[in-house]
Amino acid sequence: MKKTALITGGNSGIGYATATLLKKKGYSVVISGRHRDRVKRAAAEIGVEYILADMAKLDDIKRLSLPFQDEGLDVLINNAAIAKFIPLSRLSPSDYSFFFNTNIRGPLELIREVLPALEKRQGRITNISSIAVNRGLLNGSLYAATKGALEATTRSLALELAPKKIRVNAVAPGAIDTPLAAKTGRSKEExxxxxxxxxxxxxxxxxxxxxEVAQVVWAQLEATYVTGSVWLVDGGANIL
Ligand SMILES: NC(=O)c1ccc[n+]([C@@H]2O[C@H](COP(=O)([O-])OP(=O)(O)OC[C@H]3O[C@@H](n4cnc5c(N)ncnc54)[C@H](OP(=O)(O)O)[C@@H]3O)[C@@H](O)[C@H]2O)c1
Structure with a gap:
């Protein structure tokens, strides 16, 4: 039976590259995204399936998990996230819910929903974190907080799911050339x-x-004695 992978936010950047690599490795890949035109186009380019689902919406997350319940799921990549740089003085209550719902509640709820499917295949989970957890990120306190929560969750879930033979890890990229930077609210000059x-x-x-991040995700998925780990892929930025 072909191995299956679900990659959230697979329509661009790291998610797109990971979907492309897993497809090449023989996986049956499903990508998800919140904009139909973007995710449909990316799925056609890579040659994979897509599901329209906004990670900030609980109903979407439930629907996203449904196609895997019968046959099971081998790999979940929690990749979708938002990143905006907002000084603390300008943070609004809605910023808190927007960030947390998308970057931490979404991934956790998705894990909960696909757990029965992962159990069927002794699946693996990769959460995409950030070096913002360990390094200062100017005006990025809320983003860094969500990624810190995701890493903490990774370790605790690795413990909780180890008896089910489900491995849970994270990959923490540094500065990666993707469309994300343009979505952060910083000007082109900045x-x-x-x-x-x-x-x-x-x-x-x-x-x-x-x-290069996709390569690390793949290596971690294949590392059968690794769980609860965070692997950095940052060009050495962490050793500064
Ligand atoms: N690039 C970096 O330097 C860097 C560094 C550290 C960590 N990361 C992490 O790497 C991951 C991938 O980011 P990237 O750099 O590849 O950026 P990206 O190209 O913007 O990819 C992010 C993906 O997530 C999707 N997404 C955002 N909010 C969503 C939602 N509510 N529901 C569903 N999909 C949603 C985006 O869709 P849209 O196209 O609709 O926006 C996009 O497909 C993120 O977790 C990010 O935090 C990136």
Whole structure:
């Protein structure tokens, strides 16, 4: 039987690259996204299935899990997330719910919903975190908080699900060249300045590519004695 993978936010960046790699490895891949045109186009390009589902909406998450309940699910990649840079003084109550619902409640609820399917195949879960958990990120306190929660959850769930032979890990990217930066609310000039600055201090002196993160996700999925771990893929930024 072909192995199956569900990748949230698979229509661009790291999710897209991971879907492409898992397809190449012989997986039957389903990507999800919140905009029909984007996720449909990406699925057609990669040659995979898609499901329209907003990770901030509980009904969507339940629906997203349904196709896997009979046959089971081998791999869940919790990749979808939002990143916006907002100074603390400008954070509104709705920012809190938007960030937490998308970046932490969504992934946890999805794990809960697909758990019976993962149990059928002794599945694996990869949560996409960020080096923002360990490094300061200017105006990124709320984003960093959600990723910190996701990492904490990764370790606790790894313990909880180990008896079911389900491994739970996280991959924490550094600065990766994806469409995410353009969605953060920073201007083009600001983004260019930040990139120049970071490329001077990152030990490997460049941004990473989404495909390089996908390689680490794949290596971690294949690492059969690894659970509750967070693997960095950041060009050495963490050792600064
Ligand atoms: N790029 C980096 O430097 C970097 C660094 C550290 C961690 N990360 C993490 O890596 C992961 C992938 O990000 P990326 O860099 O590949 O950015 P990206 O290209 O923007 O990918 C994020 C994906 O998540 C989707 N998404 C966002 N909110 C969603 C929602 N409510 N429901 C469903 N899908 C939703 C986006 O869809 P839309 O197209 O509709 O926005 C997009 O497909 C994220 O978890 C991010 O936090 C990225």
């Amino acid at each position: 983004l260019a300045r930040r990139r120049t600055m970071l490329e001077q201090i990152i030990p490997l002196q460049r941004y990473g590519r989404a495909e």
